[in-house]
Amino acid sequence: MTIELRSDTFTKPTPVMLEAMFSAEVGDDVFEEDFTVKKLEDKTAQMFGYEAGLFCTSGTMTNQIAINVHVRQGDEVICDALSHIYLYEGGGIAANSQASVNLLQGNRGRLTAQQITDAIQPDNLHHPISRLVSLENTVNKGGGAYYQLSDIQEIKKVCQDNNMALHLDGARLFNALVETQESPLEYGKAFDSISICLSKGLGIPVGSVLLGTKEFIKQARRVRKRFGGGWRQAGYLAAAGIYALDNHIDRLVEDHQRAREIGNIMATLPEVEEIYAVDTNIVIFRLNHKILSNDYVQQLNEKGIKAATFGKHLVRFVTHLDFTDEHLAEFSKRMK
Numbered sequence: 040m041t042i043e044l045r046s047d048t049f050t051k052p053t054p055v056m057l058e059a060m061f062s063a064e065v066g067d068d069v070f071e072e073d074f075t076v077k078k079l080e081d082k083t084a085q086m087f088g089y090e091a092g093l094f095c096t097s098g099t100m101t102n103q104i105a106i107n108v109h110v111r112q113g114d115e116v117i118c119d120a121l122s123h124i125y126l127y128e129g130g131g132i133a134a135n136s137q138a139s140v141n142l143l144q145g146n147r148g149r150l151t152a153q154q155i156t157d158a159i160q161p162d163n164l165h166h167p168i169s170r171l172v173s174l175e176n177t178v179n180k181g182g183g184a185y186y187q188l189s190d191i192q193e194i195k196k197v198c199q200d201n202n203m204a205l206h207l208d209g210a211r212l213f214n215a216l217v218e219t220q221e222s223p224l225e226y227g228k229a230f231d232s233i234s235i236c237l238s239k240g241l242g243i244p245v246g247s248v249l250l251g252t253k254e255f256i257k258q259a260r261r262v263r264k265r266f267g268g269g270w271r272q273a274g275y276l277a278a279a280g281i282y283a284l285d286n287h288i289d290r291l292v293e294d295h296q297r298a299r300e301i302g303n304i305m306a307t308l309p310e311v312e313e314i315y316a317v318d319t320n321i322v323i324f325r326l327n328h329k330i331l332s333n334d335y336v337q338q339l340n341e342k343g344i345k346a347a348t349f350g351k352h353l354v355r356f357v358t359h360l361d362f363t364d365e366h367l368a369e370f371s372k373r374m375k
Contacts (some may be wrong), residue, residue: 042366042373044301045347046050047211047294047320047359050242052279059282065274075274079281080316082154082247083235085285088227091256092233094251094277095268098123101234101249102260103131106171108110108255109204109232112137114170117158121148121244123208124173135266139167147315148178149186152193159201172198176215181350182315184325186216188225195229205229210236214319217291231255240291240320241283242360246276272340287360294320294358297367303357304371310335310353322356341371 043049052060066072087119095101102124106116116126116132124132132138143154147160150172150366160166170293172194198205207230218224226233229300232251237243249259294315300315305324313325324334332348339354349355 040343040366040369042247042344042362042370044358044362045345045371047239047242047357050219050238050241050359050361051321052244053360054245055286055310056279056282059278060275063274063278064198065272067271068283069269069271070275070368071131073272073274075281079250079277079284082252082284085234086223087233088224089233089251090251091251093259094273095247095249095263096232096270096279097209097238098236098247099128099131100263100266100268101236102173102206102208103247104136104259104266104268105178105206105232105234105249105251106132106138106173107262108251108258109135109171109206110136110138111141111168111170113167114172115139115141115167116158117141117155117169118173119141119148119175119178120184121145121178122173122175123179123210124175126180132306138170141169147181147184148175149166149181149184150174150194150237151190152197155194155197156201158171159203169201169203169324171204171206173206175206175210177211177319177321179321183211183214183317183319183321184315185218185318187219188221188229191226191229193320204231207233209233211239211319213288214240214295215293217288217317219294222293237280237283238275239360240294241287243279243282245281246273246280248280252272278283285299290360291320292315294360294362297364298322298356300360301369301370304374308374323366324354325356326352328352346372366370 063075085090159169236247315323
C-alpha cells in the first residue's frame with residue numbers, strides 16, 4: 040500500500056462521481072452552451088451570494104484572471120509573503136498583469152487590517168497605486184491556518200475606505216468553513232471576487248470557479264480566452280464539481296481529524312523539532328537541523344509514504360478523501 044500524502048490534489052473521482060460525469064449533459068462552453076458548466080457556475084455563485092461564476096482549469100488560472108481584471112499595469116497587489124499567488128503561480132502577477140507586489144509578513148500567512156492600512160501607498164507619483172488586496176484561506180504555507188470572518192470584515196472595511204478591491208484565493212476555503220461553521224454567504228459579502236478550487240479537498244479531477252459580479256465575470260471570461268482557457272465539453276468535469284459540492288464538503292472534517300492524528304504521531308519522533316498547529320488538513324513539521332528535508336522525504340518514500348518538501352528542513356503532509364482510517368493505521372505502523 041502506497042500512502043499518498045503529498046497533496047490533496049492526488050484524489051481520484053469516486054465511482055459515484057464518475058457516474059455523474061459520464062451522464063452529464065454537455066455542449067460547447069466557449070459558446071456558453073454547456074448546460075452542466077452553467078449549472079456549476081450558477082450553483083457556486085448562489086452558495087456565496089454572487090451574481091455569476093466562471094469555471095476554469097485551475098486555481099492558478101482563476102487567481103490570475105481575477106488579478107488581471109482588478110488591476111491596471113503598474114498597480115500594486117498587497118498580499119502575504121507566503122501567498123500562493125506570489126510563490127507558486129509562475130510569476131503570473133508580473134507576467135500577466137504587469138503589476139507590482141507589496142509583500143507583508145503575517146501570522147502564518149494571515150494578514151490584519153492594521154497591517155494592510157500601514158502598507159497602503161501614499162498618493163504620490165513615485166509609488167504604484169495600491170489597487171488590490173489578496174488573502175488566502177486556508178494558507179497552504181501556513182500549515183492550513185484559516186481566518187476568522189470578523190478579521191476579514193475588518194480588512195474589507197479598509198479596502199472600501201481606500202478604494203481597493205479584495206480578492207480571496209479560496210483554494211481550501213471549504214476546509215476553513217467546516218472548521219469555523221461560518222456562512223459562505225457572508226464571505227460573498229466580504230470579497231469582490233473569490234477563487235474556489237474543486238480539485239483539492241472536494242476531490243474532482245480538474246477545475247476551479249471564479250466568482251464575482253456579472254460585469255466582473257464578463258471581463259474575466261474575456262481574460263480567460265486571452266489566457267487560452269476556453270474549453271469545449273467541460274461539462275463532464277463540471278458534473279464532478281456539482282457532485283462534490285453536494286456530497287464532499289461535510290466530510291472534510293474527517294481529513295482534519297486524520298491530519299491531527301498524523302501531527303500527534305510525528306510529535307513523538309526524535310527527528311521532529313517543531314510541528315505547526317494542525318488546524319485543517321495540512322501537517323507541516325520542522326526536522327532537526329542536521330536532517331535535510333530532501334533526505335527525509337526519500338526515507339519516507341522507501342517506506343511507501345509520499346510527502347512533499349516545504350523548505351530546507353520542512354516537510355508537508357496533506358490528508359484527503361483517498362486517505363482513510365486504514366491508511367492512517369498503516370502510516371502509524373510504518374513511522375514506529
